[in-house]
Amino acid sequence: MPAKKSALHRQVGTQLSFALYGAANRMIRLHKPLLEPLGLTFPQYLAMLELFNEAPRTVGDLGSKLAMDTGTITPLLKRLEVAGMVTRTRDKNDERRVLIALTDAGEDLREELWAVTDKIKTACQLTDDGLESLRDTLNAFARPADE
Template sequence: MTASKSAARREVGTQLSFALYGATSRLIKLHKPLLEPLGLTFPQYLVMLELFSEAPRTVGDLGTNLAMDTGTITPLLKRLEVSGMVTRTRDRNDERRVQIALTIAGEALREELWLVTDKIKTACQLTDEGLEALRDTLNAFARPASE
């Protein structure tokens, strides 16, 4: 490898970490004005989308699917419970497990939150194919098959 190629690889703008950080920041900023009127943060939005796909779910299952540890997801779920979006109930068969379910108010946000998703897709100016390819690449990076 030539010295110039080696130096170019050390430029901040060529780093994968820099690109992922920038993309993540932009995505969160795009969501913020759409979620604030609904009283949700970006991580809460992700939890709600997970619950729309299947509920009730355990805290552990949600944490695994969202790549959030218990120390991150538990306070988030408590705030969603206080806001009336979800219920948290101990499993009768195993009190260590907590089931998370949508309330009527949480379920009522379903269509509005899917509209947020559509608006973000439009703002990112990606085709359906481009969006799927990017998502699949990022999922493969975030959760390698070897793990």
């Protein structure tokens, strides 16, 4: 019996990494047709949602909240700036810091982007409790052990 169990655990479909990979791909596939007409990528969408919660804020703070390093968040924000959705300005109190704020055009996307969130929630076909439980489990898993 242990040999069968061992063989089962060696199948790709039983691996946690495979399930996470599939779930991440599904989420991106669900979001893509909803975000493309708005001119946003999935990471840009996440940044905008976070800016709706608090703006202006520093690049470092936003990157930390989204688990993105400076090399990832900076180009993403530059593209949002070129699209007219955000502004990037030096902090007057500390020139080393760059503040990100929503423009009127960015703010105008608020309701549309929250509607995307609602559509994704419906597409997931989970109860509110199920979604919260899954999110909490994934957040706990994603947090490094030393935190």
